[in-house]
Amino acid sequence: MDTNLVVYNTLTRKKEKFEPINPPFVGMYVCGPTVYSDVHLGNSRTFISFDIIYRYLAHLGYKVRYVRNITDAGHLEGDRDEGEDKFAKKAKLEKLEPMEVVQKYTIGFHDVMRIFNTLSPSIEPTATGHISEQIEMVKEIIDNGYAYEVGGTVYFDVEKYNKDYPYGQLTNRKLEDLLEGTRELSGQDEKKGRLDFALWIKAKPETLMKWPSPWGWGFPGWHIECSAMSTKYLGETFDIHGGGMDLQATHHTNEIAQSQACNNTTPVKYWMHTNMLTVNGARMSKSAGNGFLPRELFTGDHPLLERGYSPMVVRFFMAQSHYRSTLDFSNEALQAAEKGFQKLIKAGETLHKLTAASESTVTINEIKTKCYQAMDDDFNTPVLIAHLFDLVRIINSVNDGKEKLSQSDLEEAKKLYQSFVFDVLGLQQELLESTENSGLTGDLIDLILNLRLEAKKNKDFATADKIRDELTEKGVKIKDTKDGFEWEIE
């Protein structure tokens, strides 16, 4: 199959035509969360971005195997292979078993993903579930001469590797430059090279999460899980590997080195990285303490938030910027997104009430072409949304009787709307009022508004306005129509 899709490849720093290795199949691996704490909004952005990418690939007809891991072991506090285990630390803090920590935050992560309407990956493997695969991989790397063991810990020999392959390729750096930015080895260090990193780490007596291995009891290094699991489920070379930009320099660089050293082949054809979410211009991060939890955002329970914003508003807000751009968070920007989102969704409702004319006065096909062009250009969702607002204008104009759509164009418009708003962008209608509309409350509001209608007919505008003002104050928005009214609860 042939498409016009072009993707930006971090590896080459260029946009490239997307040509999967085994079409129509596409293998995509995305680095998932380390489940030792709540995911914040910045994390969510990456997964929402890749959700849209996944959805669009599927929409184009690719058979995508989407693998997103759960890191539930082996992630140390520092990346110098000497810090405390993140799970053990959290477990101590919360007086839990490490696996209880894992369970708690895995469930929390899934909840957030569901609320944001992201599709589940095809496979969601865990590090602890693939210890033997990781051990096999480490053995292989040792056999190939790119790793060495010191007292139960196995290190990757970066300088050796760099003689054969470009270690700093992903971030366009030379080994010398990398070495410069690294501290000297201290007398106590057991690694040979300053850039060497652990593939397998010897357990200390107090280590809780540990497994037997050829090098004694220990646990895997952080990077090896992704190499092992991507190889297992997607093969030695697969199409897309994604993750946040912050993983590029260390995690992904090491991942490439490990896979290459083990399998003797380049692991990934297209590397894709999403940019950071910022707050007041600075990166949202756990350590900076400026990270929002999704829950705080929805309820507005955060000092920086004026009020809450719904999950779909947030999703729409994110889609309004390109995944490779930073996105800055502010109340003003969110409120603008909220209005835009509502406009888009309302037009969708209007679309289904339209009646067809004998012929069209506007063309839908042109917009459709532009929508595909936008997404084909490295998943350019902000441009896609701009075109969808052209469709919105047409829908509303037809509704106002100013433009006309033929039956076939009307069908085309519905299809277009469904495809891009719901299937690709993954937005949903948030009809909080729908249950209320059908209940007693709805009946009562209809009753009141019918009384108001009579007042209007009698030119008793004082009463009519009073009813409207008071209902508005209670959150019932009223729109008068030609021969009646519409209302909705805010």
Add this chain to the structure above:
RNA sequence: GGUCGCGUGGCCGAGUGGCUAGGCAGCGGUCUGCAAAACCGUGUACGGCGGUUCGAAUCCGCCCGUGACCUCCA
């Protein structure tokens, strides 16, 4: 210090060597008893200074500002 970005009208945010991005807000109009919604019209934006070019916000150079990574974080 090294690597890579970014700087677009009131706010957010795309983009292209010459042709309207879009959303929100504002202003004027249509509609309406008045509103709301919708629609129409409206903004001569691209950090600064040079250079290339018939033409640059878009390419090049320098400068200023700012951010990310190089140390845990998507």
